[in-house]
Amino acid sequence: MTTESLTTTPKSAARVARSVLVGIGAFTAVGIYVLVSSLGLGLWTSLGPGPGLFPFAMGGVLVAMALVWLVQELRRPSETAEGVDRGLVVAVVVSLAILASVMDLLGFQLSTFLFLMYHLKLRGRRTWVTSLIIALAGSVGAFYAFNYGLNVALPVSAFPLLNTIGL
Amino acid sequence: MDIFNELLGGFAAAMTWQNLLFAFLGCLLGTVIGVLPGIGPVAGVALLIPLTLNMDATGAIIMLCAIFYGTAYGGTITSVLLNTPGEAASAITTIDGYAMTKIGKAGAALTIAAVGSFVGGTIATVGLVAAAKPLGELGLLVGPPEFFALMVVGISLLVALAGKSMVKAVISGALGLLISMVGIDPVAGAPRFTFGVDRLLDGVSFVAVIVGVFGLSELLSYKKGSAPTNIHAPNFRSLLPTGKEWRRSAPAMARGTGIGFGLGLIPGMTGSVSSLLAYGAEKKFSRHRNELGKGAIEGVAGPETANNSHANAALIPLFTLGIPASPTIAVLMGAFLQQGLTPGPTLFTENSEIAWAIIASLFIGNLILLLLNVPLVGLWTSILRVPTTILTALILLFMVIGAYTINFTVFDVFVMIGFGLLGLALRHLDIPLAPMVLTLVLGPLMERSLRESLEISQGDFGIFVNRPISAVLIGLGLLIIFSPLFKLRKPKALNEDPET
Amino acid sequence: MKTRIHLAAAAAAGLLALTGCGANAGATNTASDFPRKGKSIEIVVAFGSGGAVDTAARLIQPVLEKELGTNVEVINKPGAGGQIGYTQLTSAKPDGYTIGATGSPSVVVSPLDPSRGAKYTRDSFQPLGRQVIDPTVIAVQPDSPYQTLKDLLDAAKASPKSMTASTTGLQTGEHFAMAQIQETTGSEFAPVHFSEGASQATTAFLGKHVDILVANVSDVTDLTKQGKARVLGVMSEERAPSLPDVPTFKESGYDLVAGTARGYSAPAGLPDEVAEKLEAALQKAIEDPAVVQKMNDLGLQTSYLNGDDYQQFWAAQEEDFKKVLPLVQKTD
Numbered sequence: 001m002t003t004e005s006l007t008t009t010p011k012s013a014a015r016v017a018r019s020v021l022v023g024i025g026a027f028t029a030v031g032i033y034v035l036v037s038s039l040g041l042g043l044w045t046s047l048g049p050g051p052g053l054f055p056f057a058m059g060g061v062l063v064a065m066a067l068v069w070l071v072q073e074l075r076r077p078s079e080t081a082e083g084v085d086r087g088l089v090v091a092v093v094v095s096l097a098i099l100a101s102v103m104d105l106l107g108f109q110l111s112t113f114l115f116l117m118y119h120l121k122l123r124g125r126r127t128w129v130t131s132l133i134i135a136l137a138g139s140v141g142a143f144y145a146f147n148y149g150l151n152v153a154l155p156v157s158a159f160p161l162l163n164t165i166g167l
Numbered sequence: 168m169d170i171f172n173e174l175l176g177g178f179a180a181a182m183t184w185q186n187l188l189f190a191f192l193g194c195l196l197g198t199v200i201g202v203l204p205g206i207g208p209v210a211g212v213a214l215l216i217p218l219t220l221n222m223d224a225t226g227a228i229i230m231l232c233a234i235f236y237g238t239a240y241g242g243t244i245t246s247v248l249l250n251t252p253g254e255a256a257s258a259i260t261t262i263d264g265y266a267m268t269k270i271g272k273a274g275a276a277l278t279i280a281a282v283g284s285f286v287g288g289t290i291a292t293v294g295l296v297a298a299a300k301p302l303g304e305l306g307l308l309v310g311p312p313e314f315f316a317l318m319v320v321g322i323s324l325l326v327a328l329a330g331k332s333m334v335k336a337v338i339s340g341a342l343g344l345l346i347s348m349v350g351i352d353p354v355a356g357a358p359r360f361t362f363g364v365d366r367l368l369d370g371v372s373f374v375a376v377i378v379g380v381f382g383l384s385e386l387l388s389y390k391k392g393s394a395p396t397n398i399h400a401p402n403f404r405s406l407l408p409t410g411k412e413w414r415r416s417a418p419a420m421a422r423g424t425g426i427g428f429g430l431g432l433i434p435g436m437t438g439s440v441s442s443l444l445a446y447g448a449e450k451k452f453s454r455h456r457n458e459l460g461k462g463a464i465e466g467v468a469g470p471e472t473a474n475n476s477h478a479n480a481a482l483i484p485l486f487t488l489g490i491p492a493s494p495t496i497a498v499l500m501g502a503f504l505q506q507g508l509t510p511g512p513t514l515f516t517e518n519s520e521i522a523w524a525i526i527a528s529l530f531i532g533n534l535i536l537l538l539l540n541v542p543l544v545g546l547w548t549s550i551l552r553v554p555t556t557i558l559t560a561l562i563l564l565f566m567v568i569g570a571y572t573i574n575f576t577v578f579d580v581f582v583m584i585g586f587g588l589l590g591l592a593l594r595h596l597d598i599p600l601a602p603m604v605l606t607l608v609l610g611p612l613m614e615r616s617l618r619e620s621l622e623i624s625q626g627d628f629g630i631f632v633n634r635p636i637s638a639v640l641i642g643l644g645l646l647i648i649f650s651p652l653f654k655l656r657k658p659k660a661l662n663e664d665p666e667t
Numbered sequence: 668m669k670t671r672i673h674l675a676a677a678a679a680a681g682l683l684a685l686t687g688c689g690a691n692a693g694a695t696n697t698a699s700d701f702p703r704k705g706k707s708i709e710i711v712v713a714f715g716s717g718g719a720v721d722t723a724a725r726l727i728q729p730v731l732e733k734e735l736g737t738n739v740e741v742i743n744k745p746g747a748g749g750q751i752g753y754t755q756l757t758s759a760k761p762d763g764y765t766i767g768a769t770g771s772p773s774v775v776v777s778p779l780d781p782s783r784g785a786k787y788t789r790d791s792f793q794p795l796g797r798q799v800i801d802p803t804v805i806a807v808q809p810d811s812p813y814q815t816l817k818d819l820l821d822a823a824k825a826s827p828k829s830m831t832a833s834t835t836g837l838q839t840g841e842h843f844a845m846a847q848i849q850e851t852t853g854s855e856f857a858p859v860h861f862s863e864g865a866s867q868a869t870t871a872f873l874g875k876h877v878d879i880l881v882a883n884v885s886d887v888t889d890l891t892k893q894g895k896a897r898v899l900g901v902m903s904e905e906r907a908p909s910l911p912d913v914p915t916f917k918e919s920g921y922d923l924v925a926g927t928a929r930g931y932s933a934p935a936g937l938p939d940e941v942a943e944k945l946e947a948a949l950q951k952a953i954e955d956p957a958v959v960q961k962m963n964d965l966g967l968q969t970s971y972l973n974g975d976d977y978q979q980f981w982a983a984q985e986e987d988f989k990k991v992l993p994l995v996q997k998t999d
Binding site for chain 1: 206
Binding site: 209210213217307308309310311351353356357358363365366368369434435484488489490491494497501504505507509511512513574575576615618619622623625 | 715718721722725742743744745746747748750751754782783784786828831836837838857858859860861862863864866867869870871873874875876877889892893961964965966
C-alpha cells in the first residue's frame, strides 16, 4: 500500500459492503457446521480416509478462505455489484415454489397453466389472447408432447375429479 | 487391407434408405433429448429402446448410437442460447457460450460447436477403426489409482480456472466438493449430510444443481429495466464465425479431440469430465486464455469437441471388450443384447457385417449431425427474438420440466430453486461458478477411486507412486497446482494479452 | 374486448374438454372387477431405466397388459440402491393398481440396516412371484495358479486378505456372498467395492487390478467364452446351464447358496381376489416363451416361484443375511 493509495479517495465504498459481510459470515457458518458434524462421521479408518475426512477438510478450507477474504476486504473493499431486482427474484422464486408444491396435487397441466398465466399476463402484461394461447401450449401441449411423443409421464392430479377431465 | 474392405462393406450396408433414415432420426431425437435438461442420454436411450425392438438389429443399433452422440450436441444449444445446460457435459459450455450470445455471437458459437462436434466425433471413430483393440486394452490399464491420479490433475486445473481471485475460486471449489458429498458415502455406506431426507441419499441431482446455478440464477440476476434477450438477437452475418474465430478454434479443437478421446477410452469417465478438462486446458494453454469467460471461442470449441470425441471414443471399450464405459452405454449394451448381439470381440467374429455397418454409420451419423445442425443455427438463434417476458416464462417452464424429469419428483425442482438462489448469491459476490462445477463432477469420482485404491492396497498409500502411470499423473497434477508460484516472479506476465 | 375474452375462454374450455379423451376413469373399484378397464396398473421399478431390473419389467409388461386387459405402465423411481422405489411401493394403496419389481439383496438388506432409515420391513411387501435368480460365482484370472475352488479357499484361509476380490458395493449381493464364505470356510479376501456396478468391477478385473471377480452368472458367461476369466464355483443348487463345466459350491464341499433374485411384489394387504389375478397374470408373463428367450439372451435364467414360495424364499434370504450382517457392516 503506497501513500498514494492512502490519500486518494477510492471511488468504491470505503466500507466493506454489507452483502459481502453476509456472504463471508454465511460461508464461515457453513464451514464450521461442516467441520463439527464431520468429526462425528469419522475421520480415519484402518483403510484410509473415513467418511468425514473430506468434509472436514473442506469445512476447514471454507472457514480459512472466508477469513482470508475478510482480511482482503478490510484492506481493500471491493466495489459491489448493482443490487438485485428484489421484485423479480421474489416473484420468480415464490411462483416456482408454489408450482412445485401443487404440481402433484393439481396435476402438471393445471398448475403450469396457472404458473404461465401469472408470468405472461400479470407480470409480463401480455394480451389475454397471447397469454392464453402460450399458457395452454405450455401446459396442455407440453403434457401431451411429453406423454405421447417421448413416453415421459408428467404428473397428473391427485384429485379423482380432475382426473376425469384428463388432468 | 482387410479392415478397409470390411469398412467399405459397412458403408454399403449403412447407406441403405432405411439405415440412413434411422441414423437421421437418431441424430434428431438425440439432439432433442440433449436439449431437454431432465431427460439425459441415459433415460432418453432407454425410453426409446422399446421402439427399436421391432426393427432389424442393424437399424436399431444405428439409431440408438446416433441418439447417443446426438445428445452430446443437443445440450449445447440451450447452454449457449439460454445459459441452461441440457445435460451434464454441456455445463461448462454455458460459460463462454452464453457470454458469446450476450455479445450477439450466438450463431458463431453454435456453428463452431457443431463443427467441433463433427471433428471430434469423426476422429474418434477413425481411432475406433484403426486401432480399436489396442486402444481398448489401453483403457484397461487405468485402474483405481490411475483414475484417482487423473482426478488430481483435473482438480488441479481449478487453479487454472481461478481468474482474478484465488480465494473466491477455492471457496467455489470447496462448496462444490461439499455439495457432492451429500448422500451415502462410498466408504462406510452411511448417509452423510442427508438430514434424514430419503431423496438425498443419492446425493443432490447434478442436473438440477447446474440448471439452477447457471440457468435460474441468470434469470434472477436480471436488473430492473434491462431486456438482455432482445439486445442480442443476431443478424445474418453474425450467424457464422469469422475467419479469425475459425483459426482460433483449430488448436482448441485439436486439444479437445485429444482430451476427449483419451478420457473416453477410460471406463467410468463421463463426458462432463472431458469437457471440463478441455476447458481447463484452454485456460492453461490457449493463446487467448485471458478472454476465457468473456466469450472466447476457444471456450466453446474445446469442450464441445472433447464432448463428442469422448462420446465416440467411449464406444471403443464396448465394441472391443464388451464393457460399457458409462451408464448410457450400458443401456446401449442392453439394446445390443436384446437384439441378440453380444458386444465385444465376438461381435466382429460372429456378426461382422453388422458390426462394420454400425461403425460406418458412426461416420455417417456424425456427418448427418453436422448437416442437420449447422443450417438450423439460424432457427435456434431466432429463439432469442422471442419477446423477453414470453421467453422468460417459457424458459422457467422448461427448467421446471427439466428438473422434474430427472427423477420424476418435484424434489429436484426445489433443489433447482435453491441452487438458483445460491447461484444468484455467488454471482452477486463475484464468486466464479466454474470451479464449483469442476469439483461437483470430480469430487465423487475422486473420493470413490481413492477408496477403491486403498482397498486394493490394503491401506498403503504407496500404491499411487509405485505404479508408473499414476505416479506421472500425480506429478503432473502437483505441477499444475504449484505452477502459479513460478509466475509470481513476473506478475506482469499474467495481465498481458499476447495477442494485442 | 369482451368477445375476445369469451372466445379465449371457450377455446380453453374446449381444449380442456378434449383432454378428457385421454382421461382415466376415476370411479371407485371393488376387488371383483379388478382390474377396471381404463385404470392403469403401475409397476414401480426402483432402479434406473435400462438396467437389468427395468429391462425385465418392460419385457413382461406387454404380456401383463394382455392378461389383465388394461394398461400397464413401468415407472422408474431410482435412487438409494432401490430404497426410494421400495418406499414408494410400500406406501401405495394395496388395491392392486400399484405393484413393483423387488430384487434381492437390495429389498432384503435395506430394512435391516438401521442407519439407512428405511421406512419399510419385509412385512410391508406381499410377494407375487419370482422371475429370475442369478447365482453368484467366483472367478480368478486366467493365468491364476488356482485350478479348483478348494485351492483358492485354502490359500485365502492360509494368508487372509492377501487376495483382492471385487464387489459391486457395500452390502451388495457379492459382499454378502463373500461374508458367507468367510463365515463358513474361514477364508478371508480383501473386498474392493466398485459402487458403479458390475461393469466397473469387471473392467477392473480385466485390467488385472483385482485378483478375484465375484459376480453373477450373467456377468461372467461371456468372459468365460473369451477365456478372460476362470470360474471356479457357482453358488447355486445346481450347475448353471450357461456354465456347464463349473462345479457348484456344494459339489466342491461347501454348502453355500447365494445370488440375486428378482421378482414382483405388491404393498402388503391385497384383497385375495386381486392377489390371485395378479399372480396368475405374472406367472403367464414370466413363463411366456418369448420373455424367457429374451431373458436368456440377456444371460438371465428364468426361475419362477409363485407368491407363497417367493415369500418363503425371501424369508430364508433374510435369515441368511441377518447372520452375516455384522460382518458386512464392520467399519473400524
